[in-house]
Amino acid sequence: MIYLEHNPPARRQFYTTRNTKPTGTIVVHTAENRPDTDLPDGGAEAVARFIRDRSDAGSYHTISDADSTVQLGQFGWTMFHVRGHNSYTIGIAAAVRAAEWTDLDDSYIGQVIDRLAGAARSAAEWLRVAHGITVPASTAKRGPGGHYGPGFASHAALDPDRRTDPGPGFPWHRFFDAYRNDSSPSSKALEAQVRQLQRHLGVTVDGIAGPITIGAATTTVTSQAGRLETIHGISKATR
Numbered sequence: 703m704i705y706l707e708h709n710p711p712a713r714r715q716f717y718t719t720r721n722t723k724p725t726g727t728i729v730v731h732t733a734e735n736r737p738d739t740d741l742p743d744g745g746a747e748a749v750a751r752f753i754r755d756r757s758d759a760g761s762y763h764t765i766s767d768a769d770s771t772v773q774l775g776q777f778g779w780t781m782f783h784v785r786g787h788n789s790y791t792i793g794i795a796a797a798v799r800a801a802e803w804t805d806l807d808d809s810y811i812g813q814v815i816d817r818l819a820g821a822a823r824s825a826a827e828w829l830r831v832a833h834g835i836t837v838p839a840s841t842a843k844r845g846p847g848g849h850y851g852p853g854f855a856s857h858a859a860l861d862p863d864r865r866t867d868p869g870p871g872f873p874w875h876r877f878f879d880a881y882r883n884d885s886s887p888s889s890k891a892l893e894a895q896v897r898q899l900q901r902h903l904g905v906t907v908d909g910i911a912g913p914i915t916i917g918a919a920t921t922t923v924t925s926q927a928g929r930l931e932t933i934h935g936i937s938k939a940t941r
């Protein structure tokens with residue numbers, strides 16, 4: 703569901719077209735709302751309502767918190783998230799404050815980064831399918847025309863006089879790792895579960911689900927359909 707399609711904003715917060723072809727730049731923001739660290743996390747939903755109701759311009763393609771991502775606008779739309787660079791970029795935001803990365807609980811940060819990286823992967827998948835662009839897990843470089851290329855940029859880098867988000871404490875390494883999907887908290891937790899199951903089965907304990915582990919998982923965790931699907935996903939990705 704596209705949130706602002708179903709919840710028309712009080713004033714214009716997007717154009718359904720783009721004046722410039724996307725270059726593969728994904729701009730990372732913090733929404734500067736008070737984080738909702740008591741799960742379920744209502745932060746992203748609260749930011750979505752704020753954007754729907756606000757009387758000035760300010761929006762993103764996605765807003766992520768610890769347990770969900772709200773898609774505010776389609777990736778093909780122009781959102782109003784970074785002055786001078788809106789028409790060719792994608793904007794993704796975390797529902798926290800730029801200054802608070804060092805204050806927040808580590809596991810909470812892990813969950814937020816995981817969701818934000820998931821939004822980044824969705825954006826990158828759209829760029830790949832719609833524009834044939836691959837977005838690397840690295841910082842976007844500024845091109846000769848002033849437009850940035852494929853990769854990630856902070857809002858602060860693109861509008862240094864007015865913005866500091868996502869903040870000097872933003873865990874870029876962790877974000878890039880999660881974007882590559884090789885060490886995100888959820889995949890680490892899943893790998894631990896696979897290892898536990900492998901020990902139980904007496905097969906090689908490598909954290910990679912093969913046919914025996916998946917077969918056992920099918921009989922032991924049939925109620926956890928989503929989890930099983932993820933185990934299959936890991937299997938497909940690694941075997």
Ligand SMILES: [Zn+2]
Pocket residue numbers: 730731732783857865867
């Ligand atoms: Zn921003």
